[in-house]
Amino acid sequence: MQEFYHHQLNSGISELPRIFGMTASPIKSKVGNSESSWSDNIRKLMTLMHSKVYTCVSEAVIKEFIPTSTPKFKFYRDNGIQFVLFEELASKLKMLKEQHEFTLRSSDFTKSAAESAQKRITKSFFALIFCLDELGVWLALKAAESLSTNEFDSFSWGHSGDRVVKNFILACVHTLKGYLRCDPEWSIGDNIKSDVELGLLTSKVCCLIDSLLEYRLSSWIGFSLNISNVVMKSCNVGYYYGCSGFYSPCSY
Incomplete structure (x- = not known):
């Protein structure tokens, strides 16, 4: 001014x-x-x-000009993902992380390049662990696929360590896919109770979906980690349940 x-x-x-x-x-x-x-x-x-x-x-x-809302509380039993399944998958993802970190340490990359790649691997690992625990195997897979796409878009192919990061995320995608059903006619949401029991989705996700379907809504604001927003927006879970779509504009 x-x-x-x-x-x-x-x-x-x-x-x-x-x-x-x-x-x-x-x-x-x-x-x-x-x-x-x-x-x-x-x-x-x-x-x-x-x-x-x-x-x-x-x-x-x-x-007088501001509409008021009527709060409604919905409760769910936070069972999370099966502990045995979570521990098994978390252990495999951690092993992949350590393998690719070893590749970085044993390479001839510059120190700064190796440290940059290691930070990206660590960040991706914790994001996947978060999604696995909070959202289930299926959405953890969607998170990994989203991360792989983002990594491909951001690669500057002359940068040392990029391929190691890419290989780590693709290995995570392959590992998570191994826990989905191979039936070509199967899709997420065919049997919600079974999806929760198998750990593909958590009761928290199902509660959110039910809330949207109840009011035929297409959006919410929430989640405590940015990757959750990306996953719920990009994979469009609502499609599998007959809902118009999800959009989560806030990132914390």
């Missing part, structure tokens, strides 16, 4: 951009509770922005 807008304004130019802004916090700094303190800061803002500030006389006026 000071470098462009006010400079042009002081030069006598009248055709300047007009900006409409909305905010719940027009004042960034902490000020006193008195009306005079608020007024002084608002005036400074108006001078700086060459603007006018409008507000409602009370919060009750705003509430």
Whole structure:
């Protein structure tokens, strides 16, 4: 504003951009509770922005235009994935991680290249373990497939260690696929109870899907890890259950 807008304004130019802004916090700094303190800061803002500030006389006026929601709580038994299955898969993924880390250590890559590749392997490993525990085998597989696609897109083929990272993720994809049914007529969601019992999905995922189907919704905001958002958006679980789709715009 000071470098462009006010400079042009002081030069006598009248055709300047007009900006409409909305905010719940027009004042960034902490000020006193008195009306005079608020007024002084608002005036400074108006001078700086060459603007006018409008507000409602009370919060009750705003509430008339804001729809209210009726909270509804849904509970599920968080059984997670079968412990034996989780330990078995987690052990195999960890073994793959250690094998590819050994490849990096025994290679002639530069130290920085090897460390960069190792960090990516470690990050991918923990993301897959998280999805395996929280979402189930099937969505862990979708996470691995998503990671493999992202890695392929980001490869700068002259960079040492890229192929090791790619091979690790592809090995994880192959390992996870080994726990799915080979029947060509089978698809996820044919038997939800069986999917949960086999560890392909967790009860948490099924609860989310049921909630969406109940209200015919197509979105939610949530999840505590970015990879979960990517998986639920990219694999479109709702398709298998007759729902229009999932979109999770928030990443924590």
